[in-house]
Amino acid sequence: MISHIKEVIIKAILAGIMIGTGGALYLSVDNRYIGSLLFAIGLFCIFSFGFNLYTGKVGFLINEKNKLKFSADLVLIWIGNIIGTGLVGLGLRFTRVSEALSKTAQKMCEIKLNDDLLSIFILAVFCGMLMYIAAYNFKYGENSGQKYIATFICVVVFILCSFEHCVANMFYFWISYSFSLKTLLYLVVMTLGNSVGSFIIPVLLKLCGNKTQE
DSSP: OHHHHHHHHHHHHHHHHHHHHHHHHHHHOSOHHHHHHHHHHHHHHHHHHTOOOHHHHGGGGTTOSOHHHHHHHHHHHHHHHHHHHHHHHHHHTTSTTHHHHHHHHHHHHHHHHTSOHHHHHHHHHHHHHHHHHHHHHHHHOSSHHHHHHHHHHHHHHHHHTTOOOHHHHHHHHHHTTOOSHHHHHHHHHHHHHHHHHHHHHHHHHHHTTOOOOO
16 A cells, blocks of 8 residues: 555656656747647656656546545645656756746746636636547557657647646746745646546546447
8 A cells, every 4th residue: 555655656756747847848948839849748758657647647537446546546646746846846946047937937827827717727627638638549549659649739739728737837836936825726726627627528428328448
């Protein structure tokens, strides 16, 4: 039991580090199109190594037989993700790139934190749906082309559409010095939205009598 918890958290921290790295890449370039493509390297590494990313796991809860255990793992994964993104965000504060990244992230976070919660939730729902599509295709895709294209395209789409990804935003909040009780509230709403979005496809397919792979 302890070894399982340790593995779940360590892989979640590693996923947070990868998302933080992708976020730093995105903040480092002026072109949003190039930045969104570079950000996807974080998700690619997570899928390739089997790290635990909340938005890449939550959608599979629908077809999971032991839902209670899986739900407990998701809580640990969320905590590990916030630790991992924090390690990157706080670590970068001691580097020469800190000021530039922080200023860019502050502008992004200001927009997010001034948005109303319904808007945040809806934008997070769409992001969650895209992340489920990416995770499902990487896990069950018939060939490498399908796996990789789905991974990169879904990330590019959610970034360019300004959809809300709870783990990516964890990093932006860390690097921009934006963490507060309000920030945590927004992260919870983003997490709920991502979760709902991830459930849409598997739930509706079940209602249609079709089953996604388990």
